[in-house]
Amino acid sequence: MNVLLSIRDMKTSIGQYHVLHGVTFDVREGGVFVLLGRNGAGKTTTLRSIMGLWQPSPASITFKGQNIAGMTTADIARLGIAYVPENMGIFGGLTVQENLILATTKGRFDQIRLRRIYELFPALEQFWSKQAWALSGGQKQMLAVARAIIEPRDLILVDEPTKGLAPSIVAAMGEAFREIALTTTILLVEQNFNFARSLGRDMAVIDDGHVVHRGTMADFAADSDLQGKLLGLSA
Amino acid sequence: MDTISDTLGRFGGVYLLPLALGAVAFILMGAPSSWVTLTIAGLAMGMMVFLMASGLSLVFGLMDVLNFGHSAFISFGAFVAASILAGLSGWLEGGWFLASAALALALLGSIAFGLAAGLFFETVIIRPVYRDHLRQILITMGALIVSEQLILAIWGGTPFTVARPTFLEGAWIIGDVSIEIYRVFAFVLGLSVFVGLMLLLNRTRIGLLIRAGVENREMVESLGFKINRLFIGVFMLGSALAALGGAMWAGYETLITPALGGEMMIVVFIVVIIGGLGSIEGTLLGAIIVGLTANYVGFLAPKLALASNMILMMAILMWRPSGLKPAVK
Structure with missing residues (x-):
């Protein structure tokens, strides 16, 4: 299977702090790639560096064979990468419809994709004309994900989508990601290991700005000692 | 059970404030004709301040830029318009059509100057200091001082008389009430700009x-939009509106000095802060409240006129720290 995103020795500093010290991993086309790690390990910084929101070392990120390190965030997004940040990045003063319209290239919806979104997240159709600040946390997360898939993308970067959500919403979100992953590659940062295990095909563990483990999720899920060592999970 | 705030919200919420202010002033004055005259003066002043402040609010909200140089656009707008009117003084006395054309040219001239100056200011002065508030304050204050000196060098230090079309001179007298025509014109123009901005x-x-950029610039970029282009556009729009506001204020004062922009800037900042950063509706509301307060207090307690707007800002910020109608909830 082709490599969609390749990261080589990516170093990122924020101000005077060196956060990533040489991150290396490949994301294959299709399915869900999960990036695991403890708090402060550098997972969010990795996603933000890929997106160009923080500038990583030159020539360290290749997407569809093209070096994207140093490109502007807008140009990276136009290449087909969508980003769902940890805080969801919802525009609270805009309606659900306006939030989604902004994510379209020409300001028009593809009705087939819109119907698919309504099926995945029925609440968005119900609150279509409501301002987004009035939505619940789960509904905001649905809107953030819907915004990432309202048009075809090759890669979606999702940062901790289950954080603070009720178990029923987490389950619905899992179903949605499974369906989205049939047509789009997802790079998922997640602290909820059970959720990550249920979705991931490939995975990496990041610690202190380095990738300390790479492999398949099936192998990692079967090795409780490794989970305990790298993530501090008890059997 | 509904709180007082919920109940007020159903009847218009913060939009009731100008009405409440008007009602209190009416009771305290006890002279309906003076009240009507001062209310119209306050609304006209509010609309002119709105023109000056709306652009600054958007620039503040969207770009997170503290632009103390904004008052330079107000001053230049005033002097450019006044110079065009002085140059076309023959037109001002040549009948309604020619006088209107002179006025339109003066206002358009100030807008064009504001657009060009905004483009220069954003690209040369503001862009290198994005995300650095201290340097923004220093560099925009510096630019303001240079601008004031430029005005002094070009137009001199003596007060400049602003010519006005004859159809905007004088007042309509209805019973005991006197309504200055220029104030009505300022109110209608300000309201038209507000409607235009809301449509935009x-x-x-x-x-x-x-609107999205005011809330979250990073996310706008992550959706594939070049935020820098939006910044330039908004900065130019804000500068043009400030210049238009300055031109209108020049016609209102009829005698202007290079210090005009600096004098208005305190009021403009108060309006932007009490209205809520990045909010056009909030800016209009703040401008009208400030305009009405200045006129009512100037009549009822002249010694408190200068302090009134500061007291107003402190009271509103204690009640609503993000302003009356903030763009970001």
Whole structure:
């Protein structure tokens, strides 16, 4: 299977702090790639560096064979990468419809994709004309994900989508990601290991700005000692 | 059970404030004709301050830029318009059509100057200091001082008389009430600009981007939009509106000095802060409240006139720290 995103020795500093010290991993086309790690390990910084929101070392990120390190965030997004940040990045003063319209290239919806979104997240159709600040946390997360898939993308970067959500919403979100992953590659940062295990095909563990483990999720899920060592999970 | 705030919200919420202010002033004055005259003066002043402040609010909200140089656009707008009117003084006495054309040219001239100056200011002065508030304050204050000196060098230090078309001179007298025609014109122009801005922000894709950018610039970029282009556009729009506000204020004062912009800037900052950063509706509301307060207090307690707007700002910020109608909830 082709490599969609390749990261080589990516170093990122924020101000005077060196956060990533040489991150290396490949994301294959299709399915869900999960990036695991403890708090402060550098997972969010990795996603933000890929997106160009923080500038990583030159020539360290290749997407569809093209070096994207140093490109502007807008140009990276136009290449087909969508980003769902940890805080969801919802525009609270805009309606659900306006939030989604902004994510379209020409300001028009593809009705087939819109119907698919309504099926995945029925609440968005119900609150279509409501301002987004009035939505619940789960509904905001649905809107953030819907915004990432309202048009075809090759890669979606999702940062901790289950954080603070009720178990029923987490389950619905899992179903949605499974369906989205049939047509789009997802790079998922997640602290909820059970959720990550249920979705991931490939995975990496990041610690202190380095990738300390790479492999398949099936192998990692079967090795409780490794989970305990790298993530501090008890059997 | 509904709180007082919920109940007020159903009847208009913060939009009731100008009405409440008017009602209190009416009771305290006890002279309906004076009240009507001062209310119209306050609304006209509010609309002119709104023109000056709306652009600054958008620039503040969208770009997170503290632009103390904004008052330079107000001053230059005033002097450019006054110079065009002085140059076309023959037209001002040549009948309604020619006088209107002179006025339109003066206002358009100030807008054109504001657009060009805004483009220069954003690209040369503001862009190198994005995300650095201390340097923004220092560099925009510096630019303001240079601008004031430029005005002094070009127009001199003596007060400049502003010519006005004859159809905007004088007042309509209705019973005991005197309504200055220029104030009505300022009110109608300000209201038209407000409607135009609301249409731009709520009915166009650019407007949607501006509203989104005020809330979360990073996310706008992550959706594939070049935020820097939006910054230039909004900065130019803000500068043009400030210049238009300055031109209108020049016609209102009829005698202007290079210090005009600096004098108005305190009021403009108060309006932007009490209205809520990045909010056009909030800016209009703040401007009208400030305009009405200045006129009512000037009549009822002249010694408190200078302090009134500061007291107003402190009271509103204690009640609503993000302003009356903030763009970001």
